Amino acid sequence: MTIHYDGSDDRLKLILNQKSSISAPQEIFITETKDIPQGHKNGIHCLYADMDSLELFKSIKDSDIRHVIPKNREKLESDFDFFIRLLQQKKLCLECFETQLPYGAPLAQFTFPISETIDKIALHQGIKDFLLKKNINSSIVDVVLQSSYELVSNVIYDAPQSYEARFPNSTSSQQIKVWGKICIVLYNEKILIYALDHFGSLNLDDMLEKVVSAHGKNSLQTDGPVGAGIGCKMIFEHMSDIFVFLEDKKNTLVGGVIPLNLGLLRARSSSKLFHFIQV
Amino acid sequence: MQLASQHGNTTKIEIGPGYLSLGFLTSLDQKLFKSCDKVEMVFSENSMLTSEGIVDWSKWIHSLPILRADQEKKIPMIHLFQCPVSVTRQFDLLINNAPENFVVESFFVPFFNEESNEAKSMLLVRDTHFTDDSLQIPQCLDSAGNAMELDVVPKVYFSFLRKLKKFP
Numbered sequence: 001m002t003i004h005y006d007g008s009d010d011r012l013k014l015i016l017n018q019k020s021s022i023s024a025p026q027e028i029f030i031t032e033t034k035d036i037p038q039g040h041k042n043g044i045h046c047l048y049a050d051m052d053s054l055e056l057f058k059s060i061k062d063s064d065i066r067h068v069i070p071k072n073r074e075k076l077e078s079d080f081d082f083f084i085r086l087l088q089q090k091k092l093c094l095e096c097f098e099t100q101l102p103y104g105a106p107l108a109q110f111t112f113p114i115s116e117t118i119d120k121i122a123l124h125q126g127i128k129d130f131l132l133k134k135n136i137n138s139s140i141v142d143v144v145l146q147s148s149y150e151l152v153s154n155v156i157y158d159a160p161q162s163y164e165a166r167f168p169n170s171t172s173s174q175q176i177k178v179w180g181k182i183c184i185v186l187y188n189e190k191i192l193i194y195a196l197d198h199f200g201s202l203n204l205d206d207m208l209e210k211v212v213s214a215h216g217k218n219s220l221q222t223d224g225p226v227g228a229g230i231g232c233k234m235i236f237e238h239m240s241d242i243f244v245f246l247e248d249k250k251n252t253l254v255g256g257v258i259p260l261n262l263g264l265l266r267a268r269s270s271s272k273l274f275h276f277i278q279v
Numbered sequence: 280m281q282l283a284s285q286h287g288n289t290t291k292i293e294i295g296p297g298y299l300s301l302g303f304l305t306s307l308d309q310k311l312f313k314s315c316d317k318v319e320m321v322f323s324e325n326s327m328l329t330s331e332g333i334v335d336w337s338k339w340i341h342s343l344p345i346l347r348a349d350q351e352k353k354i355p356m357i358h359l360f361q362c363p364v365s366v367t368r369q370f371d372l373l374i375n376n377a378p379e380n381f382v383v384e385s386f387f388v389p390f391f392n393e394e395s396n397e398a399k400s401m402l403l404v405r406d407t408h409f410t411d412d413s414l415q416i417p418q419c420l421d422s423a424g425n426a427m428e429l430d431v432v433p434k435v436y437f438s439f440l441r442k443l444k445k446f447p
Binding site: 120121124137138139140142145146149150153230231234260261262263264265268269 | 297298327328329330331333334364365372389391393396397398399400428429430431432
């Protein structure tokens with residue numbers, strides 16, 4: 001495996017030299033603009049640039065770029081190691097998160113039925129109680145609650161129309177597939193939050209299209225449709241790291257990291273890290 | 280919990296804490312809006328706007344006579360009180376359809392102190408802290424008495440004050 005980088009950033013060059021022996025399933029092309037050189041189509045494309053969420057989604061929409069690593073973060077090497085570990089995974093990338101998390105990191109996870117009639121308020125009361133016990137400040141609590149609400153809504157909205165039909169006489173082992181999970185972990189002045197479902201049906205291009213479109217909206221001209229990307233826009237803005245993992249027809253994980261010590265303003269304007277992994 | 284009531288020519292809607300599922304607005308008796316001059320909408324500081332709430336709001340706005348030029352109806356003004364941060368942040372989506380029909384009477388502004396990691400929000404009130412073309416943000420202190428900083432981009436967050444020329 002080869003890592004190609006033709007930019008001029010000495011910090012990244014140094015890290016890449018140290019990683020020359022690592023193994024990854026494909027060649028990796030790291031670029032500083034979204035223009036991928038011709039002949040490099042087959043491989044993993046990573047953009048090395050500082051971007052807010054709108055710039056990020058615009059850059060990866062309609063392109064082969066599926067990873068973005070920001071330049072201006074302190075722990076570039078750690079970000080890069082995480083990227084490589086993600087590429088080496090053969091299954092859904094939960095294991096990668098676990099390697100990032102300190103042992104015993106406070107964690108709360110809740111399963112929820114994938115149904116329009118879900119009691120979201122009761123679900124989120126559990127999340128709120130967990131955060132308040134950990135003395136998380138009120139503005140972050142609001143952001144996490146809003147993010148979890150939108151993530152759960154997305155799981156329900158994005159569920160394949162046919163899922164009930166697929167499990168007409170479900171046994172208990174099949175029944176579990178119509179439950180989603182939302183998970184919140186506190187570690188190193190950050191909150192990791194993600195939603196998991198067992199459909200594995202998310203369409204990344206659709207999601208990117210909607211999020212970019214939602215950024216451009218300054219009014220809802222009609223009866224705005226649910227699923228217009230507004231929810232994704234609202235949650236990704238607050239995240240420093242954004243993850244979308246897809247195990248086709250098996251699992252989807254969407255989530256990210258909310259920094260605890262930046263305040264909302266700096267978190268929103270921070271450069272975003274993004275990984276989309278499909279296995 | 281939401282309450283709607285009519286007092287003379289004013290319809291008052293009180294919106295309780297929690298997620299702002301605004302679907303109830305479209306289910307309210309539309310007479311409440313058609314027979315009044317003024318709508319007062321009072322939020323709770325702890326109410327939180329979701330994307331579904333934005334869609335519900337949009338449906339409600341489009342159901343009102345304010346956007347329907349074909350109707351012979353005087354236009355009710357909608358006064359917004361105690362708008363929480365999550366609502367104020369989305370003013371561009373919520374009130375841009377008919378900005379002349381909305382009056383923001385009071386709204387919360389978030390502050391943050393990086394050293395103490397404390398966050399707080401402060402209520403700004405029309406004619407005390409702001410008008411359509413002026414804004415005076417009082418100093419906000421954390422629990423140790425240290426000054427806190429605005430936790431928003433002023434030009435974006437206060438953009439609903441359309442005549443404001445100088446941002447903090």
